[in-house]
Amino acid sequence: MRPRYKPWAKDFIARHPEVIIPNAHEKRGMWHTSFAQPDLPLHIEIGSGKGKFIFEMAQRHPDVNFIGIERDENIIVSILQKIIQQPLDNLRLLQVDANDLLSIFAPNEVDRFYLNFSDPWPKNRHEKRRLTYRAFLDQYKTILKPSGELHMKTDNQGLFEYSLESFSRYGMIIKNISLDLHQSNFPDNVTTEYEEKFKAKGQRIYHCQTLFR
Template sequence: MRLRNKPWAKDKIAAYPQYVIPNPEQYKGRWNELFGNDHPIHIEIGTGKGRFITEMAKAHPDVNYIGIELYKSVIVSALDKLIENDLPNLRLLNVNAKDLMNIFAKGEVERIYLNFSDPWPKKRHEKRRLTYKTFLELYENILVDEGEIHFKTDNQGLFEYSLVSFSQYGLVLQNVSLDLHNSDFEGNIMTEYEQKFAEKGNRIYRCEAKYRKPMQ
């Protein structure tokens, strides 16, 4: 994906620290203090322009959502949606997903959404895929016991790879759909990419992967 540079994005993000949280490491272990409640925390890694997580926050006010996006020129679109809607249960982070353990404590997150992640199709880039085993270990270190990953993509190769990766790591696969938009799944909220791909007739793949309860 070629990103259009927005040189003003940095200043705009800085102007809204109540929405795009600066220095998020200071909230590690106490994100519920920032939200002012004990609702479960769900995060989306690669939140893009923010349609999915904004609509999720509207639909589920009893869940706290955190959208994580690395690129400033992208997250400003999500920021615009948050400014417009002023949702108390949604905040954004302009950080790298590799730093999750510096931002969240063990058991602080209940669910992770991975929507239309970069497939990194070349074998030499396997370790960059957000469903690679090192990322699965990273997620496990911030999720509650039996926490979940909800994964959507239009890329069949990435989906097949991810199913294998989840299984080899020991996650339990649930609600696997090979054609989401022609399934009986209810409550699907589309991302911007998802709508674009679906309008082209692309099949959308989805699954949920649940971590096993640790042995006592």
Template sequence: MRLRHKPWADDFLAENDQVVVQYPFDYKSKWQEAFQRKQPLHVEIGSGKGQFIAGMGKQHPDINFIGIERVKSVIVGAVKKVLDAGPENVRMVNENARDLRDMFAENEVDHLYLNFSDPWPKTRHEKRRLTYHTFLEQYKDILKPGGVITLKTDNKKLFEYSLISFSKFGMEVEEVELDLHQSGDPWNVETEYEEKFAAKGQPIYRCRVTFV
């Protein structure tokens, strides 16, 4: 689906700097300064339209959340959702997360979320998958010891690939859900994609993993 250009996006993001971090690379090693309180730091890579990050911020006021979304015409919707939901513990970043080590210091992050990431199904695009080993190396560097990665997807092949990738990297799988919505997790915050696919009866896969 082609994304519609929003000529007002730059002004909107600049005007809402209480939520949007304008110079995120300057915050490396000092992200707690971007928030009102020093709390555990959770990061979502690819926040889309923001339903998850806004909902998590509201549900968990004792955690600081950062949502990273590279597409400007998409992140404006996420910022609106955060503003409407009202949590003061959510910040949004409009950047491409090619190397998170440029943005976060070693052991700075407590939890990473990979929600409905692009599966890049063709073999020649394997290196672009967010669970490819070069990305896992980044995650290991920025996560604190015992830090967690939570992956949610509707794509069974990506899920299976990711579990193998985690295992090869020597990670410990703490949880595997093959049909998340049947498990009845009362704390699950849905993304827009998740709502759409679950309504069609598509199983939602989730796992939580840590570095050993």
């Protein structure tokens, strides 16, 4: 479903550069300067949607700095409105496409990536668009610190199976895996908007945490 067009979104975003950081590539290697506590670990969510996950994570973990990436201005304004109503010193946003993360983040700059309910791109000809395709893994590995992690959640079994195979071929270590997250004992799970809908329907949520060698 395409998001509803919000003609006011562009101007609203432009008025809040302290939250949605403009000219992201100029911050490459210096993202710590965007936060009140620059020495904290940096966690990135790719595809933040309306922001339930990243906003709640920032609330629960004031000892971590967070950046939510969402390219659609009609969607990212929902997160912006949350932050304006309840400011969080440890949360910033980027309205960018995640295809070229290396132009935005420097090597060893990030501690963790989150991929929550990414587009599964089920057709074989679209494999290279999947966020767990090898070319994306190359970017994550470069940007992450040696101890950095990649966390993933999805309702799509096909994407999950593909991702596990992709991780394995890449030589990654699977730290934690759940084939039905809401029936597991995984602690402190923060849900997304999509996850709440799927949970209400009784759909299975797949989850894994991985490390790069």
